[in-house]
Amino acid sequence: MLPLFQIGSTGQGSIGETAVFQRKVGEIVFAYTVRRLLMLIPVLIGMSIITFSIVHAIPGDPARAILGDKATPEAVEKIRTHLGLDQPLYIQYFEYVKGLLQGDLGESLITQRPIAEEIGPYLAGTMELALLAMGIAIFFGMNLGILSAWRHNSAVDYTAMVIALIGVSMPVFWLGLMEQWVFAQELGWLPSNGRIDPRLGFEPITHFYLLDSLIKGDFYAFNDAFNHMILPAVALGTIPMAIIARMTRSSMLEVMRSDYVRTARAKGVSEFLVIYKHTLKNAFIPILTVFGLQMGLLLGGAVLTETIFSWPGVGQYLVDAINNRDYPVIQSGILIIATLFVLINLIVDLLYAAVDPRIQYGKE
Amino acid sequence: MAETLLELSRFKMHFHTDKGVVKAVDGVDITVDEGEIVGLVGESGCGKSVTSLSVMGLVPQPPGKVEGGSIKLSGRDLTRLKRKEWQRVRGNEVAMIFQEPMTSLNPVFTLGNQMVEAIRQHKEINKKEARQLARETLQEVGISRDGILDEYPHQLSGGMRQRVMIAMAMVCRPKLLIADEPTTALDVTIQAQILDLMRRLNRETNTAILMITHDLGVVAEMCDRIIVMYAGQVVEETDARRLFRNPQHPYTIGLLKSIPQLDRRLERLYSIPGNVPNPRQMPSGCRFVPRCEHALDICREKEPPLFSLEDGHTSRCWLNAEEKEEADRDTTGNTAPSS
Ligand SMILES: Nc1ncnc2c1ncn2[C@@H]1O[C@H](COP(=O)(O)OP(=O)(O)OP(=O)(O)O)[C@@H](O)[C@H]1O
Ligand code: SF4
Ligand SMILES: [Mg+2]
DSSP states (O other): OHHHHHHHTTOSSHHHHHHHHHHHHHHHHHHHHHHHHHHHHHHHHHHHHHHHHHHHTSSSOHHHHHHOTTOOHHHHHHHHHHHTTTSOHHHHHHHHHHHHHTTOOOBOTTTOSBHHHHHHHHHHHHHHHHHHHHHHHHHHHHHHHHHHHHTTTSHHHHHHHHHHHHHHTSOHHHHHHHHIIIIIIISOOSOOSSSSOGGGOOOOSSSOHHHHHHHHTOHHHHHHHHHHHHHHHHHHHHHHHHHHHHHHHHHHHHHHTSHHHHHHHHTTOOHHHIIIIIIHHHHHHHHHHHHHHHHHHHHHHHHHHHHHTTOOSHHHHHHHHHHTTOHHHHHHHHHHHHHHHHHHHHHHHHHHHHHOTTOOTTOO | OOOEEEEEEEEEEEEEETTEEEEEEEEEEEEEETTOEEEEEOOTTSSHHHHHHHHHTOSOTTTEEEEEEEEEETTEEGGGOOHHHHHHHBTTTEEEEOSOHHHHSOTTSOHHHHHHHHHHTTOOOOHHHHHHHHHHHHHHTTOOOTTGGGOOGGGSOHHHHHHHHHHHHHTTOOSEEEEESTTTTSOHHHHHHHHHHHHHHHHHHOOEEEEEESOHHHHHHHOSEEEEEETTEEEEEEEHHHHHHSOOSHHHHHHHHTSOOSSSOOSSOOOOSSOOOOTTSOOSSSTTGGGOTTOOHHHHHSOOOOEEOGGGOEEOOHHHHHHHHHHHTTOOOOOOTTO
């Protein structure tokens, strides 16, 4: 890949040459992105096999497991045909993948509706909650970490790290219940259940309620939806916040000792820029890894949080499906969460490349 | 005579650590005149870097603490500056380059970004003009390849990076450049080029240089005046020629003897016996006494002051006192340790 950079730097005019250089870099980044996307294919195939096996690995007859012991043989046979269980396994798998490729996630056994249609609003619900939780975790976690690194070994540092320690050791369900008790029940400041007050009769468009209420210009609905999000998002974001704070602190401390930070100070750069420009951009590289991991864990934590706060998200949808033995929904729900996980990691990898110029796009 | 630019007097920088107080710099007097090149030499750990970082206000405080004395730059006491005032001094009036060119530039910003930052910190000019100035300054240090401003540090060799560091330090035309072992990490041919470059910049811009090194060869080549430090103190100071011809302090003599010389075939390279004293527990009396071949009784009891000899030559050794007294008494005996 290096020759490409050198082509960029052998042009004549300094302005034209910069443009050439930047175009080349753009092409390299594009090629890298495409390659990373192609590498997703085997991962996705593997995931589809696993989710496919979930239904088929159930001991005994899935149809009977679904219907229960008292089902008539006719009913069982009907389900078997419906699910295609009378076909050989590999045909079943190919049918399944073919469906997936066409965006067909199967049908819910309970509602008889296509899962692809049904899951959309739940997915939006989970993503909206997870994004806010992650936003909270990143904003507070990083600033807490930066503050304690900057005031290393001071009272501020110790306080911040005690907060972080409490944060990591607090179980999500316990924090959620405490929040409900204090802020909803006792103080009555915030609602404790659902995404929005049903009395508002809010008609969602994208099912991202904050976005929808903004599109409609309905600020009352925005405010209400936001209030509904605060408690579950804080419950969900606390552990990642604490972990990000600790990681940020140690990463910042390490970079602060580096020669180039001293160089920046020697140039007369202000303390603010030394911290937020020179130190943070370098410290950010290891922190990014934590973002990816935490975002994944957060999806898991969402199931619990959604249950506590009656939040209509994928977690709720999955829990209901498990209770109802709605296997196609379980299968697709897991597949979607796993896909999200993979996509998050892809984004993190691309961000690495954006932050760190030393990453060689050609090599893996 | 040139004006005095930098003047450290009785300057002390101590570190308060869990294991005790490290008197890294303990009453140091150093002056640098405008346009002069001064060498600061001494063994590892004698306080050269702490001295130079103190001039930049870059010693972390705590654990560091100024325990006395002053650092005057053009008459203004730097030890009293507030943080904002420091920002106007650093990179503008005094600039510094470091030993490790490989790690001294920020890896995630382009060279252009880092140069422009240094310029715009101190000059009210727009980005385009700053880039132009950056390009010109890089040309002055011998880097003229196109597109250099859009490159990242990892695309450059160590020698190139040190040139960039020098350009970045010189871009605001500081009155003083501090170079802390600028060539130690480079190979010999590159070393010579960098030293040449610094000498040329000194002539062309009249920027004074405080050159820190433990390489006496570098000092001999570059410096007008040389200051020898030992255990946080200045032990000898004189011009370069005198130091090599007529060193006075036993420590300096030891240092000079330990340079390998082509015309003398020694079986074994000389090295000063013993070790640098533990900075938390300095010996009483002369700090060099445990390693000195000429130690007298008084050396163990009383710390020698800096004795002034002729032509601004100073030495912190009781032998010089005796010599002086003997000279005063007009005797012919010579107890100088070099004999
Ligand atoms: N931040 C610090 N905390 C405690 N002690 C320190 C600190 N910085 C330096 N010292 C001590 O100050 C003394 C002088 O160190 P300094 O770095 O100035 O030595 P030096 O002469 O530059 O040596 P070298 O040739 O190895 O660079 C050493 O004993 C060192 O341990
Ligand atoms: S004062 Fe004494 S111990 Fe110290 S260097 Fe001179 S002779 Fe040696
Ligand atoms: Mg040093």
